Amino acid sequence: MQLPVSFTNRMQRLLGQEEYPKFLEALQHTPPVSVRINQAKAAAAANLTPVPWAAAGHYLPERPLFTLDPAIHAGAYYVQEASSMFVEQALRQAVNLNQSLQVLDLCGAPGGKSTHLASLISPDSLLVSNEVIRSRASILAENVAKWGSGNVLVTSNDPRDFGRLPDFFDVMVVDAPCSGEGMFRKDPQAVEEWSEENVNLCAQRQQRILMDVWEALKPGGVLIYSTCTWNEQENEENIAWLAEQEGAESIKLQLQPEWGVVPTQLKGVEGYRFYPHRVQGEGFFMAVVRKAGEEQVISHGKSKKKKYKLTVAGKKEQALVQDWLQQPEQYTFVQHGEVISALPENLFEATDEVYQNLYVLYAGTELAEVKGKKLKPLQGLALSQHLNNDAFRITELDLEQALRYLRKEDISLGTNGSDWLLLQYKDLPLGWAKQIGSRMNNYYPKEWRIRMELPPELPSGSLVVDIN
Numbered sequence: 001m002q003l004p005v006s007f008t009n010r011m012q013r014l015l016g017q018e019e020y021p022k023f024l025e026a027l028q029h030t031p032p033v034s035v036r037i038n039q040a041k042a043a044a045a046a047n048l049t050p051v052p053w054a055a056a057g058h059y060l061p062e063r064p065l066f067t068l069d070p071a072i073h074a075g076a077y078y079v080q081e082a083s084s085m086f087v088e089q090a091l092r093q094a095v096n097l098n099q100s101l102q103v104l105d106l107c108g109a110p111g112g113k114s115t116h117l118a119s120l121i122s123p124d125s126l127l128v129s130n131e132v133i134r135s136r137a138s139i140l141a142e143n144v145a146k147w148g149s150g151n152v153l154v155t156s157n158d159p160r161d162f163g164r165l166p167d168f169f170d171v172m173v174v175d176a177p178c179s180g181e182g183m184f185r186k187d188p189q190a191v192e193e194w195s196e197e198n199v200n201l202c203a204q205r206q207q208r209i210l211m212d213v214w215e216a217l218k219p220g221g222v223l224i225y226s227t228c229t230w231n232e233q234e235n236e237e238n239i240a241w242l243a244e245q246e247g248a249e250s251i252k253l254q255l256q257p258e259w260g261v262v263p264t265q266l267k268g269v270e271g272y273r274f275y276p277h278r279v280q281g282e283g284f285f286m287a288v289v290r291k292a293g294e295e296q297v298i299s300h301g302k303s304k305k306k307k308y309k310l311t312v313a314g315k316k317e318q319a320l321v322q323d324w325l326q327q328p329e330q331y332t333f334v335q336h337g338e339v340i341s342a343l344p345e346n347l348f349e350a351t352d353e354v355y356q357n358l359y360v361l362y363a364g365t366e367l368a369e370v371k372g373k374k375l376k377p378l379q380g381l382a383l384s385q386h387l388n389n390d391a392f393r394i395t396e397l398d399l400e401q402a403l404r405y406l407r408k409e410d411i412s413l414g415t416n417g418s419d420w421l422l423l424q425y426k427d428l429p430l431g432w433a434k435q436i437g438s439r440m441n442n443y444y445p446k447e448w449r450i451r452m453e454l455p456p457e458l459p460s461g462s463l464v465v466d467i468n
């Protein structure tokens with residue numbers, strides 16, 4: 001790997017003569033592979049090494065062919081770089097997670113931090129997961145639906161649009177687009193695209209992004225800022241600039257020495273650096289600040305006078321979907337076009353406000369599409385953590401059947417009848433099929449299908465989750 005000269009000069013200065021060769025050597029190694037388990041759906045396979053700063057994070061001994069593991073398609077885990085999972089420490093240490101919170105993940109795609117945040121916040125909290133680039137926002141929506149939390153809204157807006165929601169969020173995560181120095185060993189293209197000029201452009205863009213969303217953070221709210229790069233302009237300097245400009249207060253996190261995370265400080269602002277020779281993970285930076293002012297209590301609940309953008313589903317439709325989720329009394333069923341979704345009842349008001357101001361791509365749990373007098377169950381329901389299995393006819397698939405189903409092939413199950421079938425692999429729901437006589441129509445979403453050909457020999461079980 002040919003590193004740019006000005007990059008090596010800076011890293012030598014940052015790390016010192018003694019440490020720099022260790023850093024350089026680590027850049028030659030294969031990056032570790034790690035996953036985060038969706039504990040609402042599965043448990044980690046035995047013998048995996050935990051990621052020390054993330055309760056559901058685990059390292060794998062080798063990189064399996066994830067595509068051939070139905071559990072990943074069921075949202076039982078997410079492949080995520082370990083350093084990024086440090087967002088958990090910021091959240092646990094700087095925020096009271098027992099409260100009902102309104103959380104924004106501004107730069108959300110493909111969904112590593114969003115699915116992590118969704119697992120950490122309480123069920124009566126709302127996560128708005130945003131991605132400005134529309135094609136990437138669809139991937140984010142797919143991963144959010146697979147995770148199945150039910151209290152997430154996926155939006156696709158420019159950061160400046162969040163100015164329409166002043167003082168709305170208790171917590172904001174800005175995992176900013178950056179020059180990607182921390183990805184050098186994973187992605188050789190990041191080295192090619194790197195330049196001092198690009199670092200400056202990234203730093204300016206990050207300042208703009210921070211300024212654009214700052215207004216949407218409540219007084220007393222917490223901003224978690226991160227990048228996967230090491231230069232100070234995009235990291236400490238940007239956060240020190242924000243703190244100075246807005247009078248934000250730095251939040252210091254407690255670190256365990258064995259984690260290998262390096263604390264830094266600039267103008268009284270604390271930062272946390274991840275280097276590959278010190279941690280089992282890629283390059284990463286994080287800082288946490290609190291907006292000046294008093295914390296405010298959220299008032300949820302519907303107000304009588306307000307004109308809502310969301311439409312509550314009709315009584316007939318509600319009756320049909322009523323028993324599809326566990327504890328249906330906790331939801332408001334809304335209809336948007338043909339789609340009926342379930343929103344946690346206490347989040348109706350906040351969700352409506354988001355709908356009034358932003359472009360929402362996915363909301364809550366998409367349950368069904370109205371087809372004349374009938375309902376077609378949707379993928380969001382199949383993958384929901386709150387699905388009521390008893391309401392459906394379930395069919396267990398073997399590995400080959402599961403993978404063929406996920407490729408959207410028509411598979412023969414040897415069953416008969418005329419019914420919707422919820423197809424599962426080792427108790428993990430994968431999606432829907434419609435039985436028509438002895439034929440089975442595959443309703444797996446076309447855009448999500450596995451595109452690779454299946455090899456003659458399939459791997460057995462899952463290296464990642466305990467499903468045997």
Ligand SMILES: C[S@@+](CC[C@H](N)C(=O)[O-])C[C@H]1O[C@@H](n2cnc3c(N)ncnc32)[C@H](O)[C@@H]1O
Pocket residue numbers: 084106107108109110111112113114131132133136159175176177178205209
């Ligand atoms: C580091 S990635 C986010 C990774 C994500 N948080 C995760 O954990 O999976 C940064 C994201 O910012 C988005 N982005 C690019 N330009 C942006 C801008 N001007 N404002 C906000 N987001 C932007 C990119 O499309 C990309 O998805």
